[in-house]
Amino acid sequence: MNDAWNALRANRAARVAALFLLALALASLFAPLLPLPSPAALALRDRPLAPAWPWEHFGAHGFTPEYWKLSWIDSQLVALRERIFGDWQTGPWLGTDAKGRDLLARIVWGSRTSFEVALLASLTSLVIGVSWGAVAGYAGGRVDNAMMRFVDLCFSLPFVFLVIFLIGVVNEYRAELERDFGIDRETVFYVLLGAFTWLTMARVVRGQVLSLKKREFVEAARVLGASRPRILFAHLLPNVLPVVLVYLTLTVPAVMLYEAFLSFLGLGIEPPKVSWGLLAVEGAEALTPLSFDWWLVLWPSLAIAATLLALNVLGDALRDALDPRLPELRR
């Protein structure tokens, strides 16, 4: 393990990617503390404001502490921010939308939704997807068949109906759910998204396990009398990990975009909250041959792309570092 850690640290690209992700995570977590304009306060304009370089418009005094309903911690952070920066806020470095809301602020705040979605979906596809696929692939026969047909079934259900239905049910009891369980519509929505993403992961892992379990080292372990769970967890899963990691880096952006799609249909997060996907969708809407407000679509897309790139680099490095059989390939 130490070995792997050192290998990871030695990889410069991975270091940069990790730092980038860390910075993003911090900015996202401490968004209320940053001297950004409020992402929700309206200042209606005729046209979206184009980006201004920091040296053209560094910032101004004019911060209004208007947000959506914030949690206790977040409102404390906002108060702290007002203590530190007063009413100073950054200029429109990335431009604003037609309602005068700062795009940088919306991207930073929107990252919270997108990260939550990504984390939750990754977790479910890791936990449920990997174990489901591994068990099915390893057990084989009838068990495998039944488990995979269940996946097929879930895959085929009309997802939009499912979402409308469940969101409808949640809406019905939204007051009770929030009061008694502290669950809001968004939490349910995230879980739903996650519950959907594990399906392909299960298929991928099953395919890998099917192929691996006939390999020599598994046979060897079996001959040596290793128990089934031990073979599964100690021998098979580590070898599946590379593909799982790569697939995970594919799942994350897919889920982010799916969230945007559902929010667009009115089945996802609720305004004035935002997410990266939603920002990109709205930006693409504002892009016509007659109104070339490129910044509205470019920055959110870039945010998604950059995050994903960092994830990929890190994922690859992690894969190499953890891979039990590739020491000579390490750089």
Add this chain to the structure above:
Amino acid sequence: MPRGLSILLLGPLAGLALLVLAGHGARLDPPDFAFVNPGEVASLDPASVTGVPEMKVLRFLYEGLLVEDPDTLEPRPGVARSWEVSPDGLRYTFHLREDARWSNGDPLTAEDFVYSFRRLLDPRTAAAYAYQLWYVKGARAFTSETGEDGAPRPSFDTVGIRASDALTLLLELEAPTPFFLGVLASVPLMPVCRANLERVQHEFGERWRVEWTKPAHFVGNGPYRLALRRVNDRLRFVKSATYWDARSVALETVDCLCVEHLETALNLYLTHEVGWIDNVPTAALDALREREDFQASPYLASGFYRFNTTQAPFDDPRVRRALALCVDREAIAKRVLRAGEAPNWGFLPPAIHGARPGALRHGTRAQDLEEARALLAQAGYGPGARALPPVEILFATQSTNKDVAEVVADGWRRELGVESHLLNQEARVALDSQRNLRYEVSRSSWVADHTDALGFLEIFESGSENNRTGWSNARYDELLAQARRARDPERARLLEEAEALLLEELPILPLWSFVTRNLVDPRLAGFGANELDEHFPKFWHWRSAGAPR
């Protein structure tokens, strides 16, 4: 291995062949004119019409007793050559023209109208717009009172629709209805060819419904006939040789493209693929507003919020009024909607006769806000008293709805200190919530069927399916009932009084009145601009004698 690979590669190749095939079947000559319809037509059957997409298309294929002037909406002769109205406004006599024909060559008679109207009213047809004919004596009962087998209980003889000879149609109304000629020109009241319908029913049995609107079987009486129909893609109309006024129909072929995405429609227009789109993306409005081919003219439709008046605190008219006064309508119209929509402080669109678009407003916004705060204080909310609980604004998912809601919520918080929560629901769920009064404040709009105030005001009558606010007022109901029986100027006065009462009680929060958002090829003449945004293809022609592109 190679076998597996070859499957992987052969599959796609087979698909490619398919692609070539699909491409071949789809070759079409370019039309003289094309326009965009925002959704697939639900049906070409006038009795099954449900909304805007059908209204745009059916005027190509059918013609009613009357048509309307594309600019003034004055009734003009259609299948009826002339008509008379009795002095009491109850009896209408239509004289049909002798040269009116179906597209299969058969003559069109008064019996065809009797059949079509009867079919529209028959409960077994289940026509959504049957109520358009309920102004006719006995018609409402004919649709609503059904027997065990679903057939109407009253005999059709009790309905005031009769053909006195092959070319004379008599209609008898329940009450004088000043806008009835407009109703007769509307799409649901267009005639269908009985002989053809029965032929198809006989030939195809149960499948007739999906067969008779296919180009091969379709028979209409409009300026165009149906040449091609591909679902979600395209309808092609070709000038009809049997139309009585074929001489004045200028365009030979017209295509109607189904394009849902606004940006796509705009791209098609800007690349001259189509010559008319009926809505444009909000982001493009700044560039469009100054262009001569962009038509933003008053449109008889109102945007407003409903209050659920059965629920505290919205059962208190003072709270409703305070919230209504506080909204910055100018900002919504100018900065959010942006096509030239008019802020409305009354319910009726200003273009409607007798509207009072300034009714709610004081001189300045400051005064409005002052009254709003005072009203809230009177109702027992605000500084020093309990705060108004957070208001939930429900709207169907759509970006404009969201934008408006954000501005409204922003105003309430800023000016009244009232917090609100935006709840967007999928369109049909939102409607369901409205209908069952499972909301607090909810976004709505109303589009006129005809250019009369009654159509707008009667939606808030007690027991109306459109009320959806829980509000009910005996005086209001009485005023409307009287107006239905009265004639102008008494009628106008009663309607005005009703609107005043509505605005005093405010079960709704009026916001703005719509404008059209047509982008039309400037070379197209006869397109017209009217308050119902209705367009009549028979009048379309190129401005100069020069050939189209």
Add this chain to the structure above:
Amino acid sequence: MKRFLLRRLLWFALTLFAVVTLAFGLMRGVRGGPFDGERPLPAAIERNLRASYHLDWPLWKQYCEYVGPLELGEHGARALGGDGTQVFGGVLSGDFGPSFRYRDFSVNDILAQSLPISLALGTLALVFALCVGIPAGLASALLRGRSLDVVLRLATSLGIALPNFVIASALLFVFALVWPVFPVAGYGSWRHLVLPAFALGAPFAAYAARLVRTGALEVLAQDYVRTARAKGLPESRVLLRHVLPGALLPVLSWLGPAAAGVLTGSLVIERIFAIPGTGSHFVNSALNRDYTLAMGVTILYTALVYGFNLLVDLSYGWIDPRMRAGGEE
């Protein structure tokens, strides 16, 4: 082999039954009905309309009518209301019924018109995705760490991360508006399909490239590849015989469902390019509460997912002989 296919067919029938039943219940459980509009129908008319589509029947009866070629109703469904009655054979007889929203079409009509278009577009996109993705992934793996690898990985990351509507908008802008070589939208000739196929295929190409790269790296480290190389087999032979099959394995598991998804169309791409494919029906039928159409596309999708997964499972055996006995014994 025959037994395997037979068993699969049985499972397919079972899955389909479960999907149909669940989806049917789900649809009827959703609030709002097919005849709701901004202006609600007068109660009498709504009652008539519901009756004419048998929505006033108890749910089980509607379900039976939908599924089976059964004669229901007191005197058989045919007798139930003459003119307005919608009688259809039921799914089992291959009739998906009338569409609730597009009343001039049966669901069979709609699918017959839109599916070939989606298939054409999807195939084009898949061909593009595989032709670009697999070589790119292989090259990336073989030249691991070199500049080409870096460039390719950057490109694939962009392909995966950029939303397809952004890619579509960019393509439209460049190739249809600034330099008008392709039409902006619509359907009619092969030229209409180029941009959408590219936009639809781009993320899949990127996916394929990444999965192939990973798979190839896995295989390259295996003993048998090293042995093959050590034996002095020509590099091309090593690649084709040993590396490629292993590299394709992860692609395959993903390709099954992905192909079903691509071939049934994509709502976003179809909207942007105004392509009359099946993709938009998946979402629109749900939003319109067009129960029969929604069931139709669900069944279609189930069949496709199942068919492709079957193909994938079969090709596991072909690609990796060690798995042939596995999984299904």
